[in-house]
Amino acid sequence: MSPDFDAVDIIRTKRDRGTLSGEQIDWTIDAYTRGTIADEQMSALNMAILLNGMSRPEISRWTTAMISSGERMDFPSLGKATVDKHSTGGVGDKITLPLAPLVAVYGVAVPQLSGRGLGHTGGTLDKLESIPGWQASLSNEQMMSQLSDVGAVICAAGSGLAPADKKLYALRDVTGTVESIPLIASSIMSKKIAEGTGSLVLDVKVGSGAFMKDEESARELAETMVALGQDAGVKTVALMTNMETPLGLTAGNAIEVEESVQVLAGEGPEDVVELTVRLAEEMLAAAGVPDADPAAALKDGRAMDVWRRMIAAQGGDPDAQLPVARESETIYAPADGVLVGLDALSVGVAAWRLGAGRARKEDQVQAGAGVRMHAKPGAVVRSGEPLMTMLTDDASRFDRAREALADAVVIAAEGARPAQRLIIDRIA
């Protein structure tokens, strides 16, 4: 395809703060996918990119080259508008579960290719797999047929989409080169653009439980991804949302499904409902349905209907009893006052240690494990009241989970109010 370049020259260029040409980038991604550039060369290049950055045109070309490394889905053949949501990951972030069926209520196709969790952030597929019988893997044909019939699908991404990204992500994971905004943005957007969705709403999390700890880097990531989407002709909007504290009152797998079903039943925690409705409005507006009232579709059972059909279409029983953890242990409020802080990272790490998450891709997760919260920031609490319940099948895990939660809770004098702003900004 492109002329032959030398991997060492390309590494040196980026190392010395130069700019890679479009042809150099195309060659790099293609050669790495084919194995001509060795892992040790790509990891040196990744570290140089992480430390020296990439320009917007470089990131855009890098993304396009990753898309070209694989197949593209053909959603236009559905004859429906398609819209997709991507979250950069947080604690208790079960929003995809109520959101996909909610948006599909309005005749829009919602193809949510999702992942599994790694570390303290949960994975959408892990949560859904706690539903007896539910299958994450679908063929392209099954996916298209479900999108046509039900309108919403949440499933594992096939291996044909952006294979360069898969190889590159696995490499970055073991070489300390994950935390690069250009590499994160191109990784996310290459997969989303290759899916062929017509529009995309990004939920860029900010705070202790998120990948981006501060607003500045979250904004840079959001702006970069929105620009990449627009460059590729995908209508893209990003919300920057708070991840200092977990979303909702559950962090785990089955317990997050349970909470999602509450939201679909017109109930559930306020913050989960608010973010679900807001993201649904953004997705529907992007898909050309500007006057929908998704809050009503949660209240009147239309979203629940799509949910039940979506779960059943993938072999799941929407009425089945969800797995329950064998062991539980409750943590109580140490003082009277107002709960002003409940740290997302601490809760995420505790849920992970209880068995809800995995340290390695090969690990199994426990369906019932996690942390159930009894109060959210802003609540008045009394000494001795239950604050959180830890859930696991293996009681030996409580000690390490309790350690993670040691500094998670901040109680202030009554009258104090926590800094709370769920939606921080909108970038389009």
Place this chain on the structure above:
Amino acid sequence: MSPDFDAVDIIRTKRDRGTLSGEQIDWTIDAYTRGTIADEQMSALNMAILLNGMSRPEISRWTTAMISSGERMDFPSLGKATVDKHSTGGVGDKITLPLAPLVAVYGVAVPQLSGRGLGHTGGTLDKLESIPGWQASLSNEQMMSQLSDVGAVICAAGSGLAPADKKLYALRDVTGTVESIPLIASSIMSKKIAEGTGSLVLDVKVGSGAFMKDEESARELAETMVALGQDAGVKTVALMTNMETPLGLTAGNAIEVEESVQVLAGEGPEDVVELTVRLAEEMLAAAGVPDADPAAALKDGRAMDVWRRMIAAQGGDPDAQLPVARESETIYAPADGVLVGLDALSVGVAAWRLGAGRARKEDQVQAGAGVRMHAKPGAVVRSGEPLMTMLTDDASRFDRAREALADAVVIAAEGARPAQRLIIDRIA
């Protein structure tokens, strides 16, 4: 040995400008040598080190850890003072050839473990291999016996010395991470310290034909290496010397041996004699022979005697006719004036392209190839006088060599004087 660390944590620490602990460094080098740290992890770490640097204590520990990865030579058992010289590499740098026998004249053991050339800088072993019969590889026993009998040995380093450095250098070569002062300094010094020499004189080249193009970086490299030597109890001195122009009047293999023999016969180009004598004085002072007069030992044949025995001990015939290139082509002065510039890098690249050097480790070199210079900076030249003769066995190589020499020569109006300072500084 050391506790178990995580490679990704270590990479992240260096990436984020942190300092590695001694135990982390020991573990890193040991784990890389054993294959527990993968090449792609080490190359990411190398790039982070190249871009973010290492502190002096980190470099020192890194060096010690590389020494510990292999065996150490046992020169103290010789019962003689040992002293070694290392040059960072340049064009026409044949100094080791006359220097080792010259120093041995004074009863000091000179164990010169040397390398082959790569790119435009020549290799001492390549030059000596143009002598019929001469063998670069010696067993440790042969080496010790020759040091005891003859006093000087120039041979290939065994694979047992600092194997971590060998593995690391090969990795750096293909990952754009060669040009890091901490990594260069620790690579050189780990081998030299593992040799177990009692003292060491470094010749740090500065200029177009050298690895370090400017005085500032050369000084940093020299100071780093001197500090590493002193940390390890090896008396270490560095000279910073000029490499804007080639040393002597030859750049190649056999033609550099020929020039070295001239120096050993009390003749030869002034700069080669000056640097040989000055380095010999430094080495002898370091080895506890402060009042020697090495210039005299060149004049009166004592150095030549040791040379002949040294070559013969390794199977070489000191009286043999050296190989001569089959083809030659001369370049003439384009104008009258003073030769003020004769660029070392250009001459080095031309000699390499003529066949004197190699692009890859596996390549063979031509014994007779190279560039013979007929004038040095400072000389008055007349238009049409011969300036250089290109030598090769393969006439098709002349074009590319001539290209390399196109801008090598600068002739100024008569009366001009070139900036010439062979010894730039001494660092101890």
